[in-house]
Amino acid sequence: MKVYQELSKEELLDKKAELEKAYEDAKGKGLKLDMSRGKPATSQLDMEMDFMDILNSRSDMKTEGGVDVRNYGLPDGTPEAKKLLGDMMGVKPENVVVYGNASLTIMYDTVSRSMTHGVLGSTPWCKLDQVKFLCPAPGYDRHFSITQHFGIDMVTVPMTPAGPDMDLVEKLVAEDASIKGIWCVPKYSNPQGYTYSDETVKRMAALKPAAADFRIFWDNAYAVHHLYDSADRQDQLLEILSECEKAGNPDMVYEFCSTSKVTFAGSGISAIASSEANLKEVRKSLTIQTIGYDKVNQLRHVRYFKDINGIKEHMKKHAALMRPKFEAVLKVLDEELTGLGIGTWTRPNGGYFISFDSMEGCAKAIVAKCKEAGVTLTGAGASYPYGVDPRDSNIRIAPSYPTQEEMAMATDLFVLCVKLASVEKLLESK
Amino acid sequence: MKVYQELSKEELLDKKAELEKAYEDAKGKGLKLDMSRGKPATSQLDMEMDFMDILNSRSDMKTEGGVDVRNYGLPDGTPEAKKLLGDMMGVKPENVVVYGNASLTIMYDTVSRSMTHGVLGSTPWCKLDQVKFLCPAPGYDRHFSITQHFGIDMVTVPMTPAGPDMDLVEKLVAEDASIKGIWCVPKYSNPQGYTYSDETVKRMAALKPAAADFRIFWDNAYAVHHLYDSADRQDQLLEILSECEKAGNPDMVYEFCSTSKVTFAGSGISAIASSEANLKEVRKSLTIQTIGYDKVNQLRHVRYFKDINGIKEHMKKHAALMRPKFEAVLKVLDEELTGLGIGTWTRPNGGYFISFDSMEGCAKAIVAKCKEAGVTLTGAGASYPYGVDPRDSNIRIAPSYPTQEEMAMATDLFVLCVKLASVEKLLESK
Numbered sequence: 001m002k003v004y005q006e007l008s009k010e011e012l013l014d015k016k017a018e019l020e021k022a023y024e025d026a027k028g029k030g031l032k033l034d035m036s037r038g039k040p041a042t043s044q045l046d047m048e049m050d051f052m053d054i055l056n057s058r059s060d061m062k063t064e065g066g067v068d069v070r071n072y073g074l075p076d077g078t079p080e081a082k083k084l085l086g087d088m089m090g091v092k093p094e095n096v097v098v099y100g101n102a103s104l105t106i107m108y109d110t111v112s113r114s115m116t117h118g119v120l121g122s123t124p125w126c127k128l129d130q131v132k133f134l135c136p137a138p139g140y141d142r143h144f145s146i147t148q149h150f151g152i153d154m155v156t157v158p159m160t161p162a163g164p165d166m167d168l169v170e171k172l173v174a175e176d177a178s179i180k181g182i183w184c185v186p187k188y189s190n191p192q193g194y195t196y197s198d199e200t201v202k203r204m205a206a207l208k209p210a211a212a213d214f215r216i217f218w219d220n221a222y223a224v225h226h227l228y229d230s231a232d233r234q235d236q237l238l239e240i241l242s243e244c245e246k247a248g249n250p251d252m253v254y255e256f257c258s259t260s261k262v263t264f265a266g267s268g269i270s271a272i273a274s275s276e277a278n279l280k281e282v283r284k285s286l287t288i289q290t291i292g293y294d295k296v297n298q299l300r301h302v303r304y305f306k307d308i309n310g311i312k313e314h315m316k317k318h319a320a321l322m323r324p325k326f327e328a329v330l331k332v333l334d335e336e337l338t339g340l341g342i343g344t345w346t347r348p349n350g351g352y353f354i355s356f357d358s359m360e361g362c363a364k365a366i367v368a369k370c371k372e373a374g375v376t377l378t379g380a381g382a383s384y385p386y387g388v389d390p391r392d393s394n395i396r397i398a399p400s401y402p403t404q405e406e407m408a409m410a411t412d413l414f415v416l417c418v419k420l421a422s423v424e425k426l427l428e429s430k
Numbered sequence: 431m432k433v434y435q436e437l438s439k440e441e442l443l444d445k446k447a448e449l450e451k452a453y454e455d456a457k458g459k460g461l462k463l464d465m466s467r468g469k470p471a472t473s474q475l476d477m478e479m480d481f482m483d484i485l486n487s488r489s490d491m492k493t494e495g496g497v498d499v500r501n502y503g504l505p506d507g508t509p510e511a512k513k514l515l516g517d518m519m520g521v522k523p524e525n526v527v528v529y530g531n532a533s534l535t536i537m538y539d540t541v542s543r544s545m546t547h548g549v550l551g552s553t554p555w556c557k558l559d560q561v562k563f564l565c566p567a568p569g570y571d572r573h574f575s576i577t578q579h580f581g582i583d584m585v586t587v588p589m590t591p592a593g594p595d596m597d598l599v600e601k602l603v604a605e606d607a608s609i610k611g612i613w614c615v616p617k618y619s620n621p622q623g624y625t626y627s628d629e630t631v632k633r634m635a636a637l638k639p640a641a642a643d644f645r646i647f648w649d650n651a652y653a654v655h656h657l658y659d660s661a662d663r664q665d666q667l668l669e670i671l672s673e674c675e676k677a678g679n680p681d682m683v684y685e686f687c688s689t690s691k692v693t694f695a696g697s698g699i700s701a702i703a704s705s706e707a708n709l710k711e712v713r714k715s716l717t718i719q720t721i722g723y724d725k726v727n728q729l730r731h732v733r734y735f736k737d738i739n740g741i742k743e744h745m746k747k748h749a750a751l752m753r754p755k756f757e758a759v760l761k762v763l764d765e766e767l768t769g770l771g772i773g774t775w776t777r778p779n780g781g782y783f784i785s786f787d788s789m790e791g792c793a794k795a796i797v798a799k800c801k802e803a804g805v806t807l808t809g810a811g812a813s814y815p816y817g818v819d820p821r822d823s824n825i826r827i828a829p830s831y832p833t834q835e836e837m838a839m840a841t842d843l844f845v846l847c848v849k850l851a852s853v854e855k856l857l858e859s860k
Contacts, residue, residue: 037502045500049487056486057479070475070694072467100530101724108719116545116556116580126546126556142718149718150546260721264500267726288572288579289538291690294531294724296697 003341004422009430012423019420023373026413031374033410038190038352039401040265044321048314051263054304061299069295076283077271081298085271087308088223089257090239095273097282100293103258103270107217108146110254110272113285114180114213115150120251120277122213125152125180134172134182136164138355138383138394140190143183143219147385154385155179159192163200170207177210181217187237188222191383191396192355193348195235205243207252216240216253222351223257224315227323233349241273250275259301261352262311262318269293269301325399325407329354332411342422345397354397355383362421363392369417375410433771434852439860442853449850453803456843461804463840468620468782469831470695474751478744481693484734491729499725506713507701511728515701517738518653519687520669525703527712530723533688533700537647538576540684540702543715544610544643545580550681550711552643555582555610564602564612566594568785568813568824570620573613573649577815584815585609589622593630600637607640611647617667618652621813621826622785623778625665635673637682646670646683652781653687654745657753663779671703680705689731691782692741692748699723699731755829755837759784762841772852775827784827785813792851793822799847805840 007015055061061070063078076082077098086096099106118124125131132153135144139159147154155172158165163186173179184204186196196204204216218240226234244253251274259268272282305311330347333356337343345356358366363380370377378396381389397414399407437445485491491500493508506512507528516526529536548554555561562583565574569589577584585602588595593616603609614634616626626634634646648670656664674682681704689698702712735741760777763786767773775786788796793810800807808826811819827844829837 039502040500042498042501045491045498049491051487052485052489053487055482057481057483059482061475061479068472068475070470070697071472072469072695102721105720112542112546116542124556126554142721145718149715264726265502266722267500267724285579288575290535291532291572292696294697294727296694297724297727 003339004426005341007426009427012427012430016420016423016427019416019423022416023369023420026416027373029374031409031413033374033402033406034376035398035402035410036376036378037401038261038398040261041321041401041403043403044318045264047317047321048263051300051304054300055296061296063299069299072291074295075286075290075292077293078295078298078302080302081269082271084302084305084307084311085257085269086273088311089220089255089271089273091241091255091273095241095275095279096271097279097286098293098298099270099272101266101268101270101297102260103219103221103256104142106256106270106272107143107219110217111146111150111152111181117285119213119215120281128178130178132176132179134164134169134179135385136182136184137385138191138389138396139183140185140219141378141382141387143217144385147183152180156385157182159189159194161192161194163194163196163204166200166203170203173207173209173211173214175210179209180211180213181215183217183219185219185221186240187220187235188225188348188351190221190351191353191394192346193351193353194346195237198238201238201240201243202247205240205249205252206247207249209252214252218253218255220255220257221261224311225261225318225352226315226350227319227326228349229316229319235349241275245275251277254278262315263301263304267297269298322400324404325402326354328404328408329397329399329411332408332415336415337418340419343418352398352400354399356395356397357393358395358418359422359425360391360393362418362425363389363395365421365424366395366414366417369421370414373413373417375413377414433769434856435771437856439857442857442860446850446853446857449846449853452846453799453850456846457803459804461839461843463804463832463836464806465828465832465840466806466808467831468691468828470691471751471831471833473833474748475694477747477751478693481730481734484730485726491726493729499729502721504725505716505720505722507723508725508728508732510732511699512701514732514735514737514741515687515699516703518741519650519685519701519703521671521685521703525671525705525709526701527709527716528723528728529700529702531696531698531700531727532690533649533651533686534572536686536700536702537573537649540647541576541580541582547715549643549645550707558608560608562606562609564594564599564609565815566612566614567815568621568819568826569613570615570649571808571812571817573647574815577613582610586815587612589619589624591622591624593624593626593634596630596633600633603637603639603641603644605640609639610641610643611645613647613649615649615651616670617650617665618655618778618781620651620781621783621824622776623781623783624776625667628668631668631670631673632677635670635679635682636677637679639682644682648683648685650685650687651691654741655691655748655782656745656780657749657756658779659746659749665779671705675705681707684708692745693731693734697727699728752830754834755832756784758834758837759827759829759841762838762845766845767848770849773848782828782830784829786825786827787823788825788848789852789855790821790823792848792855793819793825795851795854796825796844796847799851800844803843803847805843807844
């Protein structure tokens with residue numbers, strides 16, 4: 001087998017004709033599959049329907065401390081929910097404030113509050129001429145949408161398997177006081193499935209930002225989302241709050257988590273974890289902003305899981321459903337693309353995504369070809385700030401929603417489109 | 431019986447001695463009652479525990495249109511939830527966007543978005559030198575907290591039994607382009623229980639504000655919270671969206687509602703109703719801000735009530751519990767204070783509060799005396815912007831949480847404190 005780059009024009013044309021025929025056949029199959037977003041599969045949701053039986057009309061509706069969750073009170077969350085979500089992040093309950101149904105809203109809210117009220121007494125960001133965020137990329141499109149929405153300038157930082165390029169991060173935050181934040185998905189990153197190394201976490205915690213109101217937005221979305229049960233295939237992430245404290249930066253990080261992909265998507269509970277000073281500010285705002293979040297759902301979660309071990313056991317069932325899908329994708333990619341020089345891909349131990357990098361300038365074409373034949377992928381470029389991938393090469397594959405069989409079919413089509421787009425690209429310069 | 435103002439110094443001193451003795455006796459009773467906030471009573475929450483049985487592991491978790499509520503999707507709410515909450519407000523489902531567990535958060539959010547992004551293309555309010563809101567007062571303290579939190583200047587407008595003083599409102603909004611909003615609780619107002627007259631609603635809808643981004647914040651919190659079943663004792667509120675449209679001001683109002691005081695406090699569903707143009711802006715922001723709100727809880731509410739008639743029937747049960755408490759308060763006030771010239775009070779047909787006005791300069795003293803003897807009232811002044819009642823006379827009574835018997839006891843103490851504080855006040859000038 002030759003790498004595509006070594007093929008002659010003749011060989012490329014032959015291959016093109018052959019691929020085009022296969023592609024026409026594939027289009028004829030009438031596929032209709034969605035790999036665009038990290039949606040849980042229906043089978044996964046069905047599996048956890050016992051969650052709906054946890055509370056009923058005979059349930060005791062009080063917290064352990066005797067607070068009635070059906071009434072107002074405990075605006076920053078029940079003690080038990082703080083403990084449960086704190087344990088998911090490896091932090092103490094007193095460092096946790098529980099919010100509503102999803103963590104994205106907390107992140108939006110945290111940026112929004114910084115815009116209008118500043119951070120621990122700093123100038124509100126909306127009063128500044130320029131505010132910038134560092135955006136390790138490829139990254140999570142919805143993070144970038146938040147900063148874009150608020151007119152915050154986004155500075156791309158390259159990602160590596162150990163996390164963001166820390167030499168660059170250290171240099172930029174030290175030099176530029178307009179840099180107020182960095183977006184991170186530190187464990188099983190979106191879209192690569194990378195987990196930040198201990199060294200990366202320690203360097204992140206020890207940053208010396210020029211801006212006193214610089215904050216790390218640590219979106220620990222996949223804290224418990226392992227794909228494998230054996231310890232050696234479970235990534236471990238260093239706990240950043242205590243690292244920041246050790247490094248003399250106790251207030252530098254906001255951590256976020258939720259159960260949106262643990263129980264039902266969009267019907268979970270979520271939390272922010274941070275220092276006492278930061279949470280004091282959060283609570284001050286919350287008192288104005290809400291009469292409290294849904295404590296009945298907090299109780300439902302606490303009763304269902306009991307503790308962090310309950311969550312871990314539960315997530316093994318998710319893993320059993322997710323693993324074959326990931327493996328189905330990887331099998332096809334391995335068999336069909338290894339050695340061709342037209343793509344590389346990640347092999348995550350957890351999370352919701354596989355990241356694929358095509359030859360430069362092919363991602364949009366691949367996504368368009370897949371779409372035309374009935375397979376929807378996340379838009380090419382979405383994993384970069386402003387939706388622009390400078391190399392037009394990154395594609396996010398989300399195996400969670402379709403079945404294993406559908407994933408295999410979808411990936412068959414995907415590799416066909418990768419090959420075809422690559423051949424077309426190579427022919428351009430022949 | 432003489433009005434207190436006509437009593438001689440001697441008579442006042444006698445009365446004072448007598449009241450002080452009664453007050454000391456009352457303190458000895460060791461009361462511990464909370465009339466400070468509009469919290470539902472435990473008996474009310476117990477009564478609706480069948481709500482917890484509506485969904486279980488055997489439930490069909492799809493909307494009528496076939497969308498799985500356990501997964502992502504429908505970020506602006508399920509069609510059925512839009513219909514249900516729309517019917518609560520008397521507006522079409524297409525004018526509704528469903529949010530999370532409480533409407534206060536939507537109001538905060540709406541002000542916050544206007545601060546950072548303006549309104550339909552206007553300058554973001556945070557970029558303006560001055561932003562003002564009209565605050566009909568006495569009013570809802572949490573409204574005033576939101577505007578204060580964002581540094582918005584609050585201009586007090588007197589309330590009348592027919593709503594805010596509309597002559598003043600019309601004059602102010604026409605003259606001053608820095609006035610960007612007005613807070614309204616148009617039905618069973620907090621704290622008086624007043625309902626805006628048809629004329630008030632029509633004049634409100636026909637305002638000619640100097641600011642194109644002026645908005646009416648129409649908090650229809652007590653839309654279905656009647657205290658009486660008979661139609662002649664149920665206040666009717668004109669539907670404002672269509673009035674605004676008729677008056678050529680289709681975009682001038684945001685209406686808010688929730689089920690926080692229909693099902694469980696803090697675990698309800700909530701909505702904003704507005705024009706297509708306004709909702710387009712809301713949705714644009716929501717797409718960035720959230721992956722959608724809790725649709726499982728939307729489904730739970732829709733299945734429980736079925737339709738607006740289900741809500742109406744349900745609220746009759748609330749009324750049966752609330753009415754005796756209101757009547758217990760009114761009975762004591764009527765019997766003990768009528769004709770004394772030291773207080774006036776409202777007789778609402780619905781809502782959660784009774785508003786009491788003492789002689790000028792007595793409210794703080796009354797609240798303090800009640801507190802000392804074990805009855806907590808909302809802080810005096812809370813119903814005014816910045817927590818300052820210029821006459822120090824308004825007190826909000828919240829009869830919902832204690833039992834009927836407790837309410838009677840608490841009101842006995844209250845009238846005692848009113849008398850004592852009034853006598854002390856009158857003696858100051860003798």
